[in-house]
Amino acid sequence: MCGIVGHFSAGPVNQQVYDSLLLLQHRGQDSTGIATAEGRTLHQAKKSGQVREAYRTRDMRELLGNIGLGHVRYATKGHATNLDEAQPFYVNAPYGIVLVHNGNLTNTRELTLEMRERDFRHLNSPSDTELLLNVLASSLQDSVGVRHLDADGIFDAVTQVISRIRGAYGTIALIAGHGLLAFRDPMGIRPLVLGRRDVAPETAEAAAGYRGVHGLPATLPESEWVVASESLVLEAGNYEVVRELAPGEAVFIDEAGTLHSRQCAEETRLVPCAFEYVYLARPDSVMNGISIYESRLRMGEKLAETIQREIPDEDFDIVMPIPDSARPAALQVAHSLGKEYREGFYKNRYVGRTFIMPGQAVRQKSVRQKLNAMRSEFEGKKVLIIDDSIVRGTTSRQIVEMAYQAGAVKVSFASAAPPVRYPHVYGINMPNAEELVAHGRTVEEIRDVLGSDHLVYLGVEDMAEAIMAGSDWDGLEMSCFTGDYVTGDVTEEYLEFVAGDQES
Numbered sequence: 356m357c358g359i360v361g362h363f364s365a366g367p368v369n370q371q372v373y374d375s376l377l378l379l380q381h382r383g384q385d386s387t388g389i390a391t392a393e394g395r396t397l398h399q400a401k402k403s404g405q406v407r408e409a410y411r412t413r414d415m416r417e418l419l420g421n422i423g424l425g426h427v428r429y430a431t432k433g434h435a436t437n438l439d440e441a442q443p444f445y446v447n448a449p450y451g452i453v454l455v456h457n458g459n460l461t462n463t464r465e466l467t468l469e470m471r472e473r474d475f476r477h478l479n480s481p482s483d484t485e486l487l488l489n490v491l492a493s494s495l496q497d498s499v500g501v502r503h504l505d506a507d508g509i510f511d512a513v514t515q516v517i518s519r520i521r522g523a524y525g526t527i528a529l530i531a532g533h534g535l536l537a538f539r540d541p542m543g544i545r546p547l548v549l550g551r552r553d554v555a556p557e558t559a560e561a562a563a564g565y566r567g568v569h570g571l572p573a574t575l576p577e578s579e580w581v582v583a584s585e586s587l588v589l590e591a592g593n594y595e596v597v598r599e600l601a602p603g604e605a606v607f608i609d610e611a612g613t614l615h616s617r618q619c620a621e622e623t624r625l626v627p628c629a630f631e632y633v634y635l636a637r638p639d640s641v642m643n644g645i646s647i648y649e650s651r652l653r654m655g656e657k658l659a660e661t662i663q664r665e666i667p668d669e670d671f672d673i674v675m676p677i678p679d680s681a682r683p684a685a686l687q688v689a690h691s692l693g694k695e696y697r698e699g700f701y702k703n704r705y706v707g708r709t710f711i712m713p714g715q716a717v718r719q720k721s722v723r724q725k726l727n728a729m730r731s732e733f734e735g736k737k738v739l740i741i742d743d744s745i746v747r748g749t750t751s752r753q754i755v756e757m758a759y760q761a762g763a764v765k766v767s768f769a770s771a772a773p774p775v776r777y778p779h780v781y782g783i784n785m786p787n788a789e790e791l792v793a794h795g796r797t798v799e800e801i802r803d804v805l806g807s808d809h810l811v812y813l814g815v816e817d818m819a820e821a822i823m824a825g826s827d828w829d830g831l832e833m834s835c836f837t838g839d840y841v842t843g844d845v846t847e848e849y850l851e852f853v854a855g856d857q858e859s
């Protein structure tokens with residue numbers, strides 16, 4: 356669930372990429388990287404940690420050029436702390452390519468062999484993104500040969516890439532001296548949205564000056580373009596939404612700023628990842644035509660119906676969210692049940708999202724650092740706590756304990772998503788079923804582990820209805836709740852491999 360962005364600008368692009376990455380920070384905190392193209396020259400900076408602390412003025416000054424891309428990483432293949440695996444990845448042939456990727460490939464073992472034995476390409480890390488880049492480089496070399504590289508040649512190569520790789524991916528690449536390429540997996544599991552704006556008259560003169568100094572074509576492009584994981588990036592930069600990339604679609608913006616696009620997959624279906632709506636994406640984004648915030652309200656609405664059936668009304672007086680992601684659902688639960696909504700957990704805004712931190716020890720410690728229970732909100736009260744999801748149980752276990760310690764007389768817990776019982780292999784780092792608190796346990800057994808008086812989960816069908824309401828999608832990717840993997844290539848043997856291969 357990394358965050359990715361690509362910008363095509365009339366003038367310098369470095370600040371735009373930086374600003375967009377700040378807006379995507381909630382999608383990855385391990386490392387970050389920016390690459391820019393100044394004509395045929397590529398510049399790159401990769402850093403550990405979060406955007407605001409990562410880059411120095413000197414880095415920004417060296418990121419010259421008008422086309423750029425950026426990444427915030429939450430590792431799902433390889434190691435979170437290894438800077439060599441931070442994105443973007445670079446290959447020098449053909450042309451010079453840098454690439455960023457959100458998602459996870461599921462045929463990395465086969466591809467690694469193919470790269471070694473068929474394509475004679477060297478891989479220097481366990482990253483699936485490095486693999487993806489090398490498949491693209493090989494395909495570009497194959498499809499273009501001695502021809503001049505144009506949009507058609509690029510799309511032929513992407514067609515080949517899509518037929519070779521499996522899994523989930525939103526991808527953006529910069530091809531030196533050519534332009535910006537983006538494509539999305541044939542099931543649209545991972546998101547990617549395209550935006551456009553006019554070149555603002557007040558920046559046109561400065562942009563023209565910059566182009567002169569940096570050897571870029573003198574003619575200003577008509578449009579500036581952005582491709583990003585989430586629509587809030589477009590809104591913040593005053594871009595109009597052109598469209599979400601269709602599953603299997605590739606778009607290419609050439610150096611003159613002309614947009615080209617082609618459907619590059621033979622068979623496509625739109626089956627977006629449910630976890631984006633449950634937890635991952637920011638509430639103010641609209642993804643695949645569905646507002647994240649509104650989908651969370653609807654999950655709250657359905658959860659309220661379940662709570663009404665399962666928890667006696669007299670067993671709770673107040674409804675309380677675990678900040679931040681559970682707020683919309685909790686708000687709606689309180690509203691639907693006619694109970695008071697209270698905020699009893701104060702959140703330390705300087706601690707990041709715990710779930711996407713690497714390693715259980717640091718996640719465990721961070722819950723207490725992040726959340727503090729205010730005694731006045733708990734003393735003598737019967738509290739119904741709402742979270743968007745319970746995955747490893749790291750948060751909920753400690754929260755229940757904190758609520759009792761703060762004086763609550765009854766603590767009930769409700770999750771606005773169903774029990775997470777199966778590994779996620781499409782870009783959320785839960786590779787091992789054993790670490791999931793709901794794996795192999797009944798709801799009653801989970802309640803026992805959490806130590807709450809009641810425990811209620813949203814049902815799978817209710818979640819699907821809440822997320823997909825009014826959409827024209829072909830389905831919903833919810834394998835971690837159902838064990839049904841939509842790409843069809845995920846076997847028991849593969850899940851065993853992932854559990855042993857990936858650190859969580």
Ligand SMILES: O=P(O)(O)OC[C@H]1O[C@H](OP(=O)(O)OP(=O)(O)O)[C@H](O)[C@@H]1O
Pocket residue numbers: 634677678679680681707708709710711742743744745746747748749750751
């Ligand atoms: O069962 P667990 O393994 O603890 O995972 C689930 C929790 O992790 C997430 O919160 P996080 O702190 O990452 O981010 P948030 O502030 O957006 O809620 C999510 O919102 C749940 O609270």
Ligand SMILES: NC(=O)CC[C@H](N)C(=O)O
Pocket residue numbers: 356357358428429430431432433440442456457458459460482483484782783
């Ligand atoms: N969360 C993601 O999208 C991860 C992308 C890629 N698989 C990595 O580990 O870097």
Ligand SMILES: [Mg+2]
Pocket residue numbers: 677678679680681742743750
């Ligand atoms: Mg949370």
